[in-house]
Amino acid sequence: MTSSSLASFEINLDFQRAERVGFDEAILCQGKAAEHLERILEQASERGVSLLLTRLAREQVDVLPPHQRNHLDYEPLSRTAYFGAIAPAIAPSRVALVSAGTSDAFVTREISRTLLYYGQSSTPFLDVGLAGAWRLLERIEEIRTFPVVIVVAGMDAALPTVVGGLVGSPIIAVPTSNGYGVSAGGKTALGSILASCSPGLMATNIDNGYGAACAALRILRLLDRSARALPPP
Amino acid sequence: MTSSSLASFEINLDFQRAERVGFDEAILCQGKAAEHLERILEQASERGVSLLLTRLAREQVDVLPPHQRNHLDYEPLSRTAYFGAIAPAIAPSRVALVSAGTSDAFVTREISRTLLYYGQSSTPFLDVGLAGAWRLLERIEEIRTFPVVIVVAGMDAALPTVVGGLVGSPIIAVPTSNGYGVSAGGKTALGSILASCSPGLMATNIDNGYGAACAALRILRLLDRSARALPPP
Amino acid sequence: MTSSSLASFEINLDFQRAERVGFDEAILCQGKAAEHLERILEQASERGVSLLLTRLAREQVDVLPPHQRNHLDYEPLSRTAYFGAIAPAIAPSRVALVSAGTSDAFVTREISRTLLYYGQSSTPFLDVGLAGAWRLLERIEEIRTFPVVIVVAGMDAALPTVVGGLVGSPIIAVPTSNGYGVSAGGKTALGSILASCSPGLMATNIDNGYGAACAALRILRLLDRSARALPPP
Amino acid sequence: MTSSSLASFEINLDFQRAERVGFDEAILCQGKAAEHLERILEQASERGVSLLLTRLAREQVDVLPPHQRNHLDYEPLSRTAYFGAIAPAIAPSRVALVSAGTSDAFVTREISRTLLYYGQSSTPFLDVGLAGAWRLLERIEEIRTFPVVIVVAGMDAALPTVVGGLVGSPIIAVPTSNGYGVSAGGKTALGSILASCSPGLMATNIDNGYGAACAALRILRLLDRSARALPPP
Amino acid sequence: MTSSSLASFEINLDFQRAERVGFDEAILCQGKAAEHLERILEQASERGVSLLLTRLAREQVDVLPPHQRNHLDYEPLSRTAYFGAIAPAIAPSRVALVSAGTSDAFVTREISRTLLYYGQSSTPFLDVGLAGAWRLLERIEEIRTFPVVIVVAGMDAALPTVVGGLVGSPIIAVPTSNGYGVSAGGKTALGSILASCSPGLMATNIDNGYGAACAALRILRLLDRSARALPPP
Amino acid sequence: MTSSSLASFEINLDFQRAERVGFDEAILCQGKAAEHLERILEQASERGVSLLLTRLAREQVDVLPPHQRNHLDYEPLSRTAYFGAIAPAIAPSRVALVSAGTSDAFVTREISRTLLYYGQSSTPFLDVGLAGAWRLLERIEEIRTFPVVIVVAGMDAALPTVVGGLVGSPIIAVPTSNGYGVSAGGKTALGSILASCSPGLMATNIDNGYGAACAALRILRLLDRSARALPPP
């Protein structure tokens, strides 16, 4: 059996996910072979559906056939791509996106790009680290007005605790792998978020901007269903 | 300086928390000395406020003075207590509380007791482990109707992944420390939840039923404010 | 003493393994120097035996002398190679090979290629992840008919638990290193498998497709001996 | 709501497991409250079924009501109990139970007691540690005749590797938590088994004698079905 | 040789430490046998020197001979004792002692008691956790006036970061073991402090109040020497 | 929205830090995208302020626009750069910089370069490892004369303990990631420093030369304020 024939029956996308949970499957590209990525995009093309691709390395893009590569809207810092058309964003933004500094932009952009793919915009508050707490405090009242707050934090991840003590909205906290020594890899940031003395923070995996955006989508769609008295998705 | 005089200025409860985030401070009793607990309850009595106490060991209850101990509604499995009157529960339940088995009851009861303290009821689905997946599947349609779903899971914590792929509501997943060998202490269960292939799960610390309840409260109050077009707390 | 002379007595292949345990030694190539690999293939050529090579990097293949490289059947995704002739596969397949998605194909192919080397075929069920549980459920009756089931799973590794609760055959579960954050390296997947609430799962090392295939071979040969009332190998 | 009323709907035993995987649910008692254990035994009595209880502490036995306690066959070293009648053991033994020394007897007895509960006997080889390798070598030919071999090993867990290189049967290896320093808790023993240079070892969780027995049962029932040309359970 | 004779030459106190580093040896009692503690106090009595004892368990105190026990000033929460007379405290306090809550009092008292033993007083700011950041902010100007600031923090240890961004004095941060789940044992708090985005924090071991006090003493004595233009100790 | 427009509002430097803590913000360049670094230098140019850049990789320098690159004083071993003019160093040196060997020079230079940026010089004692303890002992009297001692140590990090027992000044100890096996990454060195039997050592994160310098600055400025009877920064 050749590799290409193997690939032909190894792909089984979950095109019914939106019916069950309210949004489509996205493709986590890390670890996927070129042959598999190509076949996944083919299946999407054949069905006429769009796809969100996450953790897509530049090297993986470069080996796609041109007719597929040309239909990708690829953003290198977040390593996300849109394949096919995306939904127009709903105004106004209902998500505050808070982070300590630009080193975490690879995650904050994955969040904003994922939200955008699913038709939601977000409002960035991206350089409000606690080494200079005035930067957060002068914007906290604005942050408090958002239905959902996502806090992205690496190193010591003290930011979610302070936000959590000042804001009553649901707070999704994303630890990042940025840092060195004891903070390399993000375990310390993850631990800080989970051990926070502020009540009711909710954590995602390290660097999981996509997951944080999906968590926000679950809450926003609950709000929408509730406003329209709709049944679950 | 005597110990009792030290204690008198070491206590500084956050009685303004409800104004900021929508619910009062609770007292995490683990690690607190008897002298401190007694002084905290005194402050609450003086102000005429109620308190929720979590991780309160039987031994800590036993050394309280009788006039305080008699005003505690203590539940030993969850190690929670109410001090003073609590709010009447709002009908109907808007939280589905899902777990694999009775070994995790020390956490599920902390969740239901915390929700109750803040005026919310919950609906238990407590023995639906995946070793017999039919138990979950025969109740999944009912679970899907709840605005918020909390899944409590120890050992391999496969349950949140399956629920997450079948339910569109916000899902708060609580790993538990129950288990032995590689699952002792709950790190494996926590890892499974954070690494879940189901999108948008939100995790709390291991055994943190109180935190999961607070996360649910943040979402429910957002729903309530939204329904009444209210500003943030 | 020169390096090449050192190599000449550092090699001592276990050509009697098949007599003891029923299948030949395979060569784990990771960490082996070029001089050693070359000498191992020479020994095999001299004895006229075939060899299975695992974890063989493209770079290691490229520096082999042409007369050796040309006799290799190399598959890059699984990093396996056959050196010399292999046994014809026995029909029909008695191994179900189950995995969540294409990102784990580097392991599933190592399994199917190892089984093939030892004369066994396998049947793939390779995109049945639990984020869309219907994909597994619609094929579970077919999976149940196989004498041996191998489940390959990364990230949260919830799949082996669900398969284990629905299938009575021996189940060999292989955690994979695929993932990021808490799932990077495969420790979380390994933990989930070992801590599974489904009884009787058997685990291999992370990414050890070769080992899983050997475990399956041990069971299949037991079946064969039993059918023919043969003594142990 | 009282605790006892809570308990009444928190129990949902998987009485259909035998139909799916070939053996009944067992009760993992670690972490279960007295009220839950009592209710589980009540359900079993009402249905007239037997139960295997594992990781049952003496303290948990002592607080059961006498009419339940008197029907338990409790073995303290393995912390297992039979509730109700058990199946008569099938002769002859098809499982070799190998361990390095008496310190691991708390696990080897859990294995033999679990096998016995499900109607299988086993043959012990229990003091054959490699610090004196002659003890293993003088019995290895006998061990090789068993269809299934279970090796229990703590500390450095070198035993499964040596057995794995000498025996062709399926080998289930159980790391134990016995030891101190780097071997405390069993992580080193587990690592040794998973990293073994002997091909095709299959591991369970640390101290999981119950799981090893279930894995053996899966293989033995496959043999039985195969001998009778039966379909899967 | 008897145990008591062994003990007689196993003790070799460092009575010259004050000359080298400016303060006497203290006795870390954890892990010390009764016979050793008794002999150490004897040596001190014979020389007429005082001793500070740390991590001294109540059980260790209880087995001392009465003539020694009666000369101990023992404080159970901090598990410290003074043996013999102590220096009168120098007024005014030059150390701000900041912590999040009363659960960390076992460490904050070890600090204040150690400072007192060496003739220094301290000023407590002990319930200023960031879940209610106003508590810290309303006292921060006062904290800024102290030459040395010690911050004690468990769980997520966000407090040292915020203090570090607002205060220019040397800051010694002590992680505590208080907490559960990922914060059990203090590794997360330690990691947060070391990974802090506030520049120039200095960390001690988990729960090492004694060490933090000694670090403060080194700084205060440098100040004193500097004020008097003295050479190093 | 384009990437460059995103960047324009993601930068929010803390230009007021010197007022609060006594020294300016430095830029941790690890993890920062080229677009962000460029914008940060632009902001500094516009305001006419200098910047210290740390963990700046050669590759990051190479993609800066020439007009920025040419104003950088870049030192590759420490990966630090000065952007703009720096303060003239105050004579004489008040910091002893002690390390075991040249492998840790990447950290010792980060310390000396950071101190220099903030106007402080330091005195190196850089090859005094304990495998040959005479090297330390012959210089210890000189080291004792410095107000602040920084000890940089990798592998087993025994050096800070010995220095700590011989020197009374404040001691800041920096573990390094240099080493292999159990010392790879610096966790062992960090542990040794935190667990030191010498009292009052203060630790920074692994390889955090910048942080150690800032800690020293906090102490030196305290000395200066004290000498001039100045209020806090």
Next chain:
Amino acid sequence: MTSSSLASFEINLDFQRAERVGFDEAILCQGKAAEHLERILEQASERGVSLLLTRLAREQVDVLPPHQRNHLDYEPLSRTAYFGAIAPAIAPSRVALVSAGTSDAFVTREISRTLLYYGQSSTPFLDVGLAGAWRLLERIEEIRTFPVVIVVAGMDAALPTVVGGLVGSPIIAVPTSNGYGVSAGGKTALGSILASCSPGLMATNIDNGYGAACAALRILRLLDRSARALPPP
């Protein structure tokens, strides 16, 4: 089968070890059930051989039958016992036993008692910790005269490094579990020893005084064989 009958064939002592490696088997008692210990002593009595028992808890001694208990020479701090007669010690001592302080006496006594059991004496240097390095330096010339040096060290374990740089004899280093925070359990001490910059240190498991004594015995017997030109044991 009763427990006692089980025990009768679970014991298989390695009475031939002395022939192979030069010293008898010792009994590691941790984890052994009372029934097993009793049977082991019975076997030794029947054969008329002595036994060394290690990690023997007081509770295990107390439940032995009086006729066995009365023949034990039990030392509680080291938790060792001699059962039967022991060899007279050879004069003079050839082992220097160096440790930092009395907290590690539970290990140093296990070493000296094990050596004594096998006929070797040792010379203690037991309170020479590096916080006061003069204590080591004033005795180092004496330590240098011993053929074998054993260094026992907990916490930061800096002592073996300094000894290793000053002494040319074989050095066996034993990390101990004594300590708290990052040094709890002995992983930091073990890491320090393994990562030592002094060349040629040899490590044992944490708290493994018995193993260190055996390592010393291997070297001493090599010396003895060498002196008498004898073949290996």
Next chain:
Amino acid sequence: MTSSSLASFEINLDFQRAERVGFDEAILCQGKAAEHLERILEQASERGVSLLLTRLAREQVDVLPPHQRNHLDYEPLSRTAYFGAIAPAIAPSRVALVSAGTSDAFVTREISRTLLYYGQSSTPFLDVGLAGAWRLLERIEEIRTFPVVIVVAGMDAALPTVVGGLVGSPIIAVPTSNGYGVSAGGKTALGSILASCSPGLMATNIDNGYGAACAALRILRLLDRSARALPPP
């Protein structure tokens, strides 16, 4: 100050080590900058001494000035080099060098090259892994005749345990980093060695062939001194 001037006083080789411990300082090159390596070789040239360099990467060799590079005897697999003349090897070999397979040759050659540098030869037994235990058993009598045995083992490291139970000589065991999954990095192999049930094994750091050779040298020189009745080095 320029980098080159910095380097000139950062080097302080320990040329007196041979007097203290019996062999010269070797240079651990990992982590050393080119400027430092060059200066170290210069110092050796100036003094007319030879040097052993370990962990010297090909890239580090390539940037040395030609007059230094040409005097290096570099062996790439072990990454060792001799700079200057080396001592002639003493016949006959007194060290048995045992390993499981060729993947560990990068360590075994570091051992044999280090021994050779210090004038000792060794005898290799390099492909005797336990997956085929006959390979070890057929050579064990020969191995038993060596005064010192070094066992190098990766993955599960079962080999030292079996050798330790069969050989009475001092045994130095070196874990290697070779492997994947749970054995990646060598922690499992290290743990197995330390937890071995064979008494008196002595461990070095992972991959520390240099250290194992130095440990062997310490024992061999003790033998030599003993034979000549010499005092310590």
